[in-house]
Amino acid sequence: MSDTIKRVPNAFFVEDTVRAEDPITMIRCRQMKPNPFQPRRYFDEDALLELSRSIDIHGILQPIIVRKNHRHYEIVAGERRFRAAQLAGLQEVPVIVRDFDEREMMELALLENLQRENLTPIEEAEAYEALIKHLGFTQEQLAERVGKSRPHIANHLRLLKLPQIVRNFVDNGELTMGHGRALAGVKSSVKIEQLAQVAIQKQLNVRQLERLVQEQAPKVKVKPSIQLQALENELQEQLGTKVTIKKTKQKGTLAIDFYSPVDLQRIVDLLLGDD
Structure with missing residues (x-):
């Protein structure tokens, strides 16, 4: 220094x-x-x-x-x-x-x-980035120097991942720092810009935008474990129909498909052991 x-x-x-x-x-x-x-x-x-x-x-x-x-x-x-x-x-x-x-x-x-x-959130973020990049500060050292918490520094730096047009919205006050943080978690730049436009047009507050981001997030399919897959296969062979097992921590659901009333009765008979 x-x-x-x-x-x-x-x-x-x-x-x-x-x-x-x-x-x-x-x-x-x-x-x-x-x-x-x-x-x-x-x-x-x-x-x-x-x-x-x-x-x-x-x-x-x-x-x-x-x-x-x-x-x-x-x-x-x-x-x-x-x-x-x-x-x-x-x-x-x-x-x-x-x-x-x-x-x-x-x-x-x-x-x-x-x-x-009295900098804008983006100006503040760019200043942090410059100090880290050109002067060799770590986030921890920088937080101590400017009297901020490390999460405060990290949250501002996340804003720099936003597309330029959305950074401009934050810069000129059309979106707040909170809006920017909500959008920074979205992977697609196109999606970020679309959500930003919706937030401005509908005057969404931060909580409303966070809900919208969550609703539009792609649903991640969790693959069943090898043990569950083996159990599904065994039940499908025994019952002659599609079987799906979904497990959480301690609980779960077992789904058995049937395709007609007759098929349902057949499966019930197999489960109950009726001849």
Whole structure:
């Protein structure tokens, strides 16, 4: 784990490390770029407009943290403020320049946004996946780092198995995380998409969708054991008709087919030992 994260124990907000003596520089907006590892794709437009009005009146009260990358500055923390400043028509913004490498940029972008808890479920899942894939976290280590349970991490990662169109439904709020989890257990991508469309059109809640998924799940035929098969064959030979044995843990059913009243009487006579 890098020194950047060690400097901010238990909270990954790089802005918490801003010191009074940190030099603040004014940088033109056109020189700035978003963090390439930013997990957030959706920014609440109403909240941005509200923040832009506040910036228009009071200015930016907290500098944006950036790192220098050739001729540009990449935003480490404060992208919402940057976007709102652009909406407010600002040409330049106050920044504090820090020296971060690629790994630190990814750690800060992903972990800090996860701590803020306002990502969509899919954005959160993709952030977990990136931390596991690129930074070598296990699910257990990641759960400890972000203060979540391991099942919480695992359930989010399952969402990434959904087809892209269904992930979009979860991303834009047409389906909830619970809907996504219910659909993630379905094997067929086509079936997942169909069930997702039904859930949206009929406004099914999670429980209703879970029932629908269960109802449409293919029935699995359990093959009888070798012993039961042998017993079925023996009874079929003795009775001269089809015999089916179905067994649960301790109980079961014995089905004997007959094809006419005469055939039924014949089987009954055999069972009762009548001549």
